[in-house]
Amino acid sequence: MALRHVNAVIVGAGAGGGIVAKELAEAGLSVVLLERGRWHSYADIDGDELRSQRTPALGNAYGPDDERYRRVVQDHAGEWRLVVPSHWLYNNNAACVGGGTLSYGAMAWRFMPEDFRMRSTYGDVPGSSLEDWPISYDDLEPYYEKAEWQIGVSGDDSQNPFAPPRRRPHPMPPFSYNTEGRLLHDTARRIGLHPFPIPMLRNSVPYAGRPGCINNRTCVGFACPVNAKNGSQNTVIPAALATGNCELRINAVVSEVHIDDRGRATGVSYFDERDRRQTQTADLVVVAASATETARLLLNSRSRLFPNGAGNNNDWVGRNLQGHAYCGAFGLFDEIVYDDVGPGACVAVCDYNHHNDGIVGGGLLANEFIRMPYLFTGRRPPGAPSWGRAHKDFQRTYFRRHASVIGPIQEMPVFASRVEVDPVVTDHWGIPVARISGHRHQEDRRGTDFLSTRAEEWMRAAGAHTTWKVGQGGGPTASGGQHQSGTCRMGDDPRSSVVNRYGQVHEIDNLFVADGSLHVTNGGFNPALTIMALGFWVADYITREWTGTHFR
């Protein structure tokens, strides 16, 4: 039996897709939101570190599962590896209602104006496809504001002299510091930095009918037991459903976007919870499946006019895959600096975002989320024993006497770093899997050397008796991970981008992308709030310009 035709079908109920669903549904469009995962709650894993989305030793808590999903990824030695989602090479984000926003750390950064103008600010970087965005910070500012107020952010930019201009303050006051945060804040001030509380997509006070944060240790990598962490699953998706215009279908694995012989999207095919193939027709198709899976879906959508995948006649779909080059420093202290007040990360500086001599872009520095006991077993100074009495003694002594500041260096996009579809390997449903290959740019290493040196200075000034650097950019594998982006670049020139400034696929005007795939560059910041702002931006264009049969 054919499914009822709708105005819009949206693929992916994460940061971008959830927002587009709500905006379109509120505008009166009939919407079907397809999500390959399901609903989850904290109780599913009960704070179990071995199932956490951060350390999935026994499998991902919030999907995808290791049984039905796989990818082919080029490893350090250039070998193709078949990997399951809980393997780090898979570059997983999540597969559930809320996507990454269910279990993220929830930092709520706005990119800075320079992040949208990287080429203009820094010039050509050989070997990189570094470019300006077709839109500016000013274009996106009102949409950042929508994200902050509708999803819910706690913060206070007045303490950050490098914060981009804003018209409206954050809706909730900032979080206070824990013991480690206070120490690092005071130290940073003393050495001339400009520390401030990290803006967070968490409730510092009750907001929108949900309670304030209870400062769990089990925060990043976990859903929130009291719903004080704000994602699409507890904000815009319920709002979309409440309109009566949006139907959410979970366990729906989309295999293809259909493009007809006139070059128009007509809908999608997906496998439902009983692995039956369904086809949902729609006037509009919005793909928001994250940078890897969005690219894979477009590439798997072959048609007469687009034999190499939807919107891919110029071979740009899947290109410029980026993430972040995380780096920083650890420090060991004589005194206890740990107070078990979660989530841990609370203080940051933006002194190292832009305008540092010789550094292209740079990145923020912030204290790290709480290192859970198993995760901490891998955090040791170079040369320290990895097992035995000394290892255990270190664990016991320093679990409460260490701190870390880390940050995401903005990676230089590389055209050769890409998502393709594998010619042989398929998943449980017979859909060709994503194949990831490429490398990171050497410039990233200059950035991480710089930032981790600054991090180590901060640690030393804070009184650490032993410090060491972690993380180095510019490696031989493609980047990606939870901050994956860039694979459907937005641009004004259809020859060197996949979508236009509104996320509309060049040549297919009723097919949109609304996730991190759009990012031309990925900022020196966690990208969630920018993905949300882009969701509002794309949805705003659709609701303003769609007449019901065509775009104005």
Add this chain to the structure above:
Amino acid sequence: MTPKHIGRRTFVKAAGTAVGSTVLLPACASSTRGWRFLTAAEATVVDAIAEQVIPADDDPGAREAGVVSYIDRQLAGPFEKHQQAYRRGIVGVQQAANAMFGGDFESLRWTQQTAVLRTMERNDAPGDVWQSTSARSFFELVRDHTMQGFYGSPRHGGNRDFVSFRMLGLDYPRIVGQNRYKMFPGGS
């Protein structure tokens, strides 16, 4: 590690009854009698390796924490893909132990066991098995699984009686929402 303002027992009791927070109990922290994948002989070897990785001192080690129960349970589940690595690796450990000290691994003296594991870590352990398999990879696999079994949630068969959480001064059973009330000032 005693809280300054309120005794732990008092707090747990208060949290469970008066305050009404959720006290999370592990599904099943006790080990099963029979093994699910390992043979009894294999379990003895894994147990001895795990104890080397996290030895007992003032605090319990891997043996008391039931790490081998954790590993055995996962080998019949999420670690199914590692079954052959264990089966073969344990044979290799015995080959190395016999070549180096003329006895099975579990019967060696503590320092001899350490020496066997160090040669494995350096990837130059003697034995036929290690001609075609990386001794270092197997050692690192068991080491990592031991860390999981000792420091992870008790719900999977390891960290029995919350031994590692006690050692680190973390709440046990884990209490959701404790930090709302700032009852552990200074973290001690």
